[in-house]
Amino acid sequence: xxxxxxxxxRVLAGIAMRIWAASGAALLGAFIIYIVxxxxxxxxxxxxxxxxxxxxxxxxxxxxxxxxxxxxxFIPVPSMHGxxxxxxxxxxxxxxSLHSFWIRHxxxxxxxxxxxxxxxxxxxxxxxxxxxxxxxxxTLQCNVLxxxxxxxxxxxxxxxxxxxxxxxxxxxxxxxSRHDLDHSQIIVFGRSLGGAVAIDLAADAVYGSxxxxxxxxxxxxxxxxxxxxxxxxxxxxxxxxxxxNKFLSVHKIQFVLAPILFVSGxxxxxxxxxxxTTLYTxxxxxxxxxxxxxxxxxxxxxxxxxxxQGIAQFLTQCKESRGPLQTPPVxxxxxxxxxxx
Numbered sequence: 001x002x003x004x005x006x007x008x009x010r011v012l013a014g015i016a017m018r019i020w021a022a023s024g025a026a027l028l029g030a031f032i033i034y035i036v037x038x039x040x041x042x043x044x045x046x047x048x049x050x051x052x053x054x055x056x057x058x059x060x061x062x063x064x065x066x067x068x069x070x071x072x073x074f075i076p077v078p079s080m081h082g083x084x085x086x087x088x089x090x091x092x093x094x095x096x097s098l099h100s101f102w103i104r105h106x107x108x109x110x111x112x113x114x115x116x117x118x119x120x121x122x123x124x125x126x127x128x129x130x131x132x133x134x135x136x137x138x139t140l141q142c143n144v145l146x147x148x149x150x151x152x153x154x155x156x157x158x159x160x161x162x163x164x165x166x167x168x169x170x171x172x173x174x175x176x177s178r179h180d181l182d183h184s185q186i187i188v189f190g191r192s193l194g195g196a197v198a199i200d201l202a203a204d205a206v207y208g209s210x211x212x213x214x215x216x217x218x219x220x221x222x223x224x225x226x227x228x229x230x231x232x233x234x235x236x237x238x239x240x241x242x243x244x245n246k247f248l249s250v251h252k253i254q255f256v257l258a259p260i261l262f263v264s265g266x267x268x269x270x271x272x273x274x275x276x277t278t279l280y281t282x283x284x285x286x287x288x289x290x291x292x293x294x295x296x297x298x299x300x301x302x303x304x305x306x307x308x309q310g311i312a313q314f315l316t317q318c319k320e321s322r323g324p325l326q327t328p329p330v331x332x333x334x335x336x337x338x339x340x341x
Contacts, residue, residue, distance in 0.1 A: 062223070062245050063159040064123040065152040075153050076127030078103050081134040090174055092150070092157070092167050099154040100171075101126065101146040103137055104180065114185040114212065114315060115143040117171060119194030121218075121299065125153035129191075132302045136189075139308045140315065143181055147171050161245040168201045172210065184322070187213045187315070192271060192298065195219025196247040199279075203255040213318040214256065215311065217263040218298050221250035221275045229272060253279050259287040259321065261314040263307070265296025287321060289314055 065072055078085035078101050088100040104110040116136050120129045126146040133144045149164055150157030157163065176183055188211055190198030195216035202208045220226050223246050227235045240246060260283060264276035273292075280290045291310040293301050301307060 062122075063151065065125070065149075065159065067123045071124045071128075072153060074127075075099070075125050075148075076130055077101070078130055078133070081130050083130070083134060083137055088174075090147070090171060092163075092170050094163075096150050096157040096163075096167075097155065098150060098157075098167060098171075099126075099148040101133075101144075103133060103144040103146065105137075105141070105143060110143055110180055112182055113141050113143060114187055115145065115175065115181045116140075116187045116189050116215075117175065118144055118146045119149075119168065119188070119190040119197045120146070121192030121194055127153070135302060135308055140312055142187070142315075145171070145175065161247060164197050165200045168197050169204070169207055172201065172207055176210070183210075185212050185319070186210065187215060187318070189215045189217070190219060191217040192219055193247075196249045199249045199252050199256060200247075202258055202260070203252040205255070208256060208258050211258045212322065213314065214258050214260040215263060215314070216260070216276075216279070218265050218268050218271050218296075218301060219249065219276070219279070220247070220271045221278050222246060222248045225250070225275065226271070249279060250282060253282050254284040256283055257285050259314070259318045260285050260289070261311065262288070262290045263301060263310070264290065264292050265298060265301035265304070266292055266294050267296055268298045268301075270298040287317075289317075 083103050084106055086102040086104070088102050090098045090100050092098060105113055118126070118129070118133060118136075120126050126148045129146070133146055136142045136144050147167075148155040149159055150167060151159035172186070172188075175181065175186060188198045188201055190196070196219055198214055198216055199219070202211060202214045224236070224238070224240065224243055227238075227243075262276050262280045262283075264273050266273050276290070280288060291307075291314070293304050293307060293310075296304045296307070
């Protein structure tokens with residue numbers, strides 16, 4: 001091979017090496033991009049899938065109808081507490097049957113006394129709250145309609161925020177279809193989770209106008225606010241869309257115009273009493289009252305001395321103020337704390 005031929009081969013070899021080097025760099029770059037961005041997209045996909053699972057699992061994390069054990073099997077009945085009652089199966093708008101207790105004073109008396117619609121707290125069933133209902137019946141001389149949420153006790157269906165709100169309206173419609181009670185003396189009561197249901201019902205312009213009064217006890221401002229209290233302060237930065245159930249009572253309370261009593265157990269370690277104060281402050285009603293019970297914890301505020309006396313005073317004021325709305329003096333807005341005896 002001539003010198004000239006060798007030069008041509010060397011030039012071609014150099015070109016081939018440069019092409020190979022460039023191709024290798026391009027291939028390496030493509031591989032790195034795949035590893036980095038492929039991993040990134042895989043991570044994003046993982047987060048998206050995990051958040052979707054957690055989002056749809058929130059109902060199981062939020063609602064506890066099976067605590068304590070057998071709460072969906074054994075339901076204590078009002079006769080165990082000497083209460084006359086009728087078992088109702090109320091049909092919701094989507095055909096679900098809700099198990100309920102209609103605890104009514106016998107004879108004509110039941111037509112003239114107030115009727116309390118009772119929405120209980122999370123976990124367990126309505127039978128676990130019969131001692132409190134007995135106090136409403138015997139001490140306050142009220143009829144009581146105890147409503148079991150869908151997915152709780154012997155009620156059909158699956159628990160959800162939206163359905164709770166719709167079912168509460170159906171319950172009130174049922175009461176107004178009955179002829180054995182005074183429709184002008186209906187009080188909605190809700191404790192904890194039930195307080196959020198009561199506030200949503202009372203905030204509705206149509207249904208709220210039908211109520212003689214509202215009583216909420218140891219309830220929260222919202223589920224996002226409770227997440228901050230129970231999980232970590234950083235949770236406050238999560239967008240609302242991450243919450244399947246929100247129960248935004250803190251925003252709805254401004255639309256409540258009916259007379260309302262906030263019963264706050266100052267020893268509540270689950271729902272901070274400051275949330276009750278926030279709800280009271282933001283409430284739109286000009287006939288709002290705060291009853292603070294020293295020593296009252298989340299589930300047993302009703303057992304502390306002064307509880308029924310405070311509610312009795314509120315019911316009396318409701319009966320007396322069913323005329324035009326008037327702003328009460330500041331000194332009457334917040335009642336003094338009731339010391340535990």
